[in-house]
Amino acid sequence: MSVYQPPLQSLRFLLNAVLRAPEALAEAGWEDLSADLFDEVLAQAGRLVTDRLLPLNLSGDEEGAAVVDGGVRTPAGFAAFWQIWRAGGWAGLAGDPAYGGQGMPAVLDTLVTEMLCAANLAFSITPGLTQGAIRALAAHGDAAIKGWCLPPMIAGEWTGAMALTEPQAGTDLGLLRARADPDPAGGFRLTGQKMFISAADHDWTDNLVHLVLARLPDAPPGTRGISLFVVPKRLADGARNGWSVLSVERKMGLHASPTCVVSYDGALGWLVGAPHRGLTAMFTMMNHERLFVGLQGVGVGECAAQSALAYAQERLQGRAPSESKGGGTDQPADPIIRHPDVRRMVLTARALTDAGRALAAWTALWLDRAEKSADPSLRQEAEDWAALLTPIIKAAGTDFGFEAAVLAQQVMGGHGYIRDNGVEQLVRDVRATQIYEGANGVQALDLVQRKLTLHGGRPLARLVAAVEAALADLAADPATAALAPPLRDGLERLRACAAWLTAAERGPRDAAAGASDLLRLAALVVYGWMWALMAVAAARRPAGYDPAFLDARVGLAGFFMERLLPETAALEARARGGDASLRGPGLAEDLAALQG
C-alpha cells in the first residue's frame, strides 16, 4: 500500500513556473536546454525507477546485503538495475562531458535523484556516494587521478565510497588513526580499520574506489594531520587491492545497502590533494553528500505523502464532522480524508515535502549559475547560498522526511505498521538519514557556529532580503496577500534569534544550546519562503497546468503559513533559553544524578 508515481506536474511547475530554470540557465551560459528536454528527461527517469527499481524496494529490504565469499552480495535485481541505469547514461547525467558525462545541470540531476531515492532509498546510496566522490576527485585530484578514475565513474563502471569513520572517531575525525605509508614503488600503503562505510563493496561492478582519510607518518595530530587517498578495489593489473570487508552491519533499515567494516592491510592508495589537507578535500564530497541526503529525505517524504493520501481517499471509516447535518452519502462511512485530523496529517506530509524539494532545486540552480559564469559576484552569491543552506537542506530534508513517513504510517493506522504495506520501511529507512553524513545536531552547529556569521553575516543577509522580496510579491497579489503576515513573523523571529545567539556577549555554549532549535526555526522560515515562491507562481496562472493543481498550491501555502509556521514562536523561546536552561540546579556536568 505504499504508493509512488513520479510527481511530474509538480516537477515541471517547480522548474519552469517557480524557478524559471531554462531562462536562468540560458542567462548563466548554459546552451541548448529547453523545458521540453527537461520534461522528457524527467519522464524517462520516472518511468525507469517506477517500473524497474520500485518493485525491488520491499524485496531488497527482506533479502538484505551480506558478505559472501569475501565480497558483498546485494539483493536480487540490484546489480541488474545498476546496469540498466548506467547503460542509459544516468550515472553521468550531470557529469563533465570532458570525461564522458552528459553535462546536464545540477537542478535537473537533483530532481532525477529525488525520484531514485523515492523509489528505493537503499539503492540510491551507492550512486549518491559516487557522485560526491566524482566531485571530490575532479576538484582535488591531479590530472593522472582524474584521467584514471573519472571516466569509469561517470560511466558507472566504477562506483565511489567514503571511508572516514573509525570506532573511536565518528563526528570527531581528529581522532582517526588509519595510517598511510609511502610505498617505494609509488603511492601509499594504507593500514587501519574503518566502520560504517556504506557501499564499500558490492556486486554491481568489477571495480570501485574508496576515498579514505588517513595519516601520513609525519602527520601532526588532530584534524590538520589528515590526508585523503583514493584506494581502488582492483589495481591496474586487475589484482585485488589489500583491503577487505570484515562484516556488514545489521541495521534498523536500509537493509539492501551494505554498511561495512573495512580492514585496510597495506592497501595501495594515491594521495588526493595536498598532504595533511585531506579534510578540506573530503568536504567537497561531504557537502555534496549533505545535499544528496537532504534529497533522500524529500524522496521518502514524497512516497509517504502519496501513500497517505491514497489510503485516506480509499479507506472508509466513521462519519466526518459536517457543518450541514444530514448531507450524507450512500456509503457506510466516509473516506477518512474528510476527517480534519487526517487531513492535517496528509497536508503536513505534502507541505513539508514540496518545500524541501523546492529548496534543494533552488540551491542546485545557484550551483549551476555559478558553474558556467565568470562573474565573481554571481559565484560569490552561489557560494553564500550553498554554505548557508546546505545544513538546512540536510537536516530539515531528513527531519521532515522522517516526520512525513511517521505521519503516513499514522494515517494508515495498524496497516501502516505491517511490513508488507511498505510505509513502515520508509520510516526505518529514512531514520538513518538524520544520523549519517553529519548527524542533524552537527548540521545545527555548523549553521550556528559557522554559517550565520560567515563573511560578516552576508549569507544570512541575502536570505533575509530574499524572503522580504517574496513577502512583497505575496502582498502584491490579492490571491496571496493573506499568506504574508505569518511568514513575516517567522522571519522576524529568525532574525532576532540569530542575532541573540551570535551576539558578542553570548558564550559558545549558548550558541550550541540553541543550535537545533535555531536550525528548525530557520528551516521553517526557508520552507515558508519556498511556499511563497510557489504560491506567487501559481497565482499567476501559468498555462499548461491543471487549474485545480494551481489552486491547491495556494491552498497548501496557506496551510503551511497558518499551521506549520507558528512553531517558530516556540523555537525562538527555546533557543533563547540558552545554556543556562541545560545547567540548572543539580544538573552537574556529567548529569550523574539525573535518574534514580
Place this chain on the structure above:
Amino acid sequence: MSVYQPPLQSLRFLLNAVLRAPEALAEAGWEDLSADLFDEVLAQAGRLVTDRLLPLNLSGDEEGAAVVDGGVRTPAGFAAFWQIWRAGGWAGLAGDPAYGGQGMPAVLDTLVTEMLCAANLAFSITPGLTQGAIRALAAHGDAAIKGWCLPPMIAGEWTGAMALTEPQAGTDLGLLRARADPDPAGGFRLTGQKMFISAADHDWTDNLVHLVLARLPDAPPGTRGISLFVVPKRLADGARNGWSVLSVERKMGLHASPTCVVSYDGALGWLVGAPHRGLTAMFTMMNHERLFVGLQGVGVGECAAQSALAYAQERLQGRAPSESKGGGTDQPADPIIRHPDVRRMVLTARALTDAGRALAAWTALWLDRAEKSADPSLRQEAEDWAALLTPIIKAAGTDFGFEAAVLAQQVMGGHGYIRDNGVEQLVRDVRATQIYEGANGVQALDLVQRKLTLHGGRPLARLVAAVEAALADLAADPATAALAPPLRDGLERLRACAAWLTAAERGPRDAAAGASDLLRLAALVVYGWMWALMAVAAARRPAGYDPAFLDARVGLAGFFMERLLPETAALEARARGGDASLRGPGLAEDLAALQG
C-alpha cells in the same frame, strides 16, 4: 548498549514524597500498606524483570512469534518467564482477593507494570490485556462468568485478549459484522473474522479467553447493536473451541507479540453484560488498556533515557564548548554529555519520561482512593480525573515515549541504528503504541469532543484548580519560584484554547481540526504540573534520598518549564487555525489536486 536498571529511587520518591501514597491510601480505607512494603515489592519486581525478562528482549525480536501446527509459538523463554511471573503472584498483584488476587493498589501495580514494559515491551502486551479483561469481566460479567474466569485469570493460568477489529471496522466499530447466534444448548455461536488481535493465542498457558464484539441476530445496525462475549480457547471438557488463528502479521516491531488474524467458525461464547450494550462493557477494558498503553510509552522512555545517558557519559568525541578556555582534561576528547545539544536530547528524554510516570501514578492513586471509599464526592472526583486524563496518558505517554526513543537513538549516532545495540528496537516497538488501542488522533477527539465539556466542564475545572494550587506552592518557595511563570503561561493557553475550541459558535470541524494540537498542549501543561509537584516535593528535602538526586529534580523541572513548555504557544496558534486552515483554496474535500 540499551541500558535498563529499575529506577527505584525515582519510584520511591514519587510514591512517598510526591504522591504520599501510603498516607492517601490509608485515608481512603486501605489497610496495612506501608512505604516499606511498596519498596520491597518494587525491588523484587525490578530484580525479576531485569534478571530474567530483559535478556529476552533482543532474542524475542529476532525470533518472533509464529503459527506452528495451528497454534501460536512465542519466542524461546517467554512461556518460561510467564510461569515465573505468575508463580510469584505478579499476574494477580492488583487482583481482587475474593478471586485469589493480592489486592494491592493500582498505583503500585502501575509502577510494576512500567518496569515490565521497560524490560520487554512485546512481552508486556499479554499481561496488560489480561488485566483489562479481568476488569471488564469483573464489572460486567454475571456471577457464573466471574466464578469461572476470574480465578484462573488472576492466577495467570489463563490470559485474556480483546477481539474488536475486522478488516472493514477499525476505529469505526459500528461497521463490524461478526455474528453471535444463540445455541440451543446454551451460550452463543460466534462466526466471523477478526484481525489485529494481539495475544489471541500463545504457548504460555493451556487456556485463554477472548472478549469478542459481535452482533446478535436481532441487533440494530451501528454501535448500538454490538454485544460482548467471552470466548475461551478450551471448553469445560478441555476440547478446543471453534476458532483458529489463520496467521500472525509481520510487523515493524513487537515481533515477539503475536498479532493474529482469527477466524471464528461457530465458536462457543457467553454474553457479558446486556445484549447490544457490548461497547459499554468493552470500554471498561479499553479504558484500562489506554492507561496501560500510556505506561508502555513511559517504560520505553525510561529505557531510552537511561541508554542515552549511559552512552553520552561514556562516548568521547570532540571538545565541548567551554566558557573557561584551557580547563581541559587529559582525555583525547570530552564525553558527549558535555555537548549542549546532546545534553538537550538526554534531558528531554528524561523530563518527558518522569512526568509521564508521575501522571500515570497520580491517576492510578485516584482510582485507588475511589475503590475503597463510600464518599460519592471522592468517587466523582476520581471519575472526573480518569475521564479527562485517560486520553492524555495514552497519547502523550506514547508520543513522548516515541520521541524519547528517537532522541536516544540520535544521541548514539550510527550505533543507535545498529540492531544489536537495542535502541532501534525501542523505536520500532514503541511506534505501535501510538497506533493501537485507539490511535492518538482518536484520543485527541475523545478529549476535545467529549472530555473537555463533560459535566459542564467539571473535570477541566478541576485540572485548572489543581495546576493553580501547584503554582501557588511553586511560588511560595524561593527554590522553585522561578518555575511558576512558564507553567502559568501554559495553563492560560490551555484554558483559552479549550474555551475557543468548545465555544458554541465553533463548528464540529473546528474542534476536530484542533484536537491533536489541543491534546499536546494539554499534555505539556499536565506534565509541567507533574514537574511542579516533583520540584516542590524535592525542595522540601525529604530524608532518605540522595541530595544530588533531589537537586536534579528541581533542575529537570526548570528544564521542562524553560525548554519544553514554550511549545504551548505554537500549539495554541495552530489549534486556533481551525478547520478553515485545512480547507483553503484548491483543497477540495477529497484533496484530489494535492499533488502533481
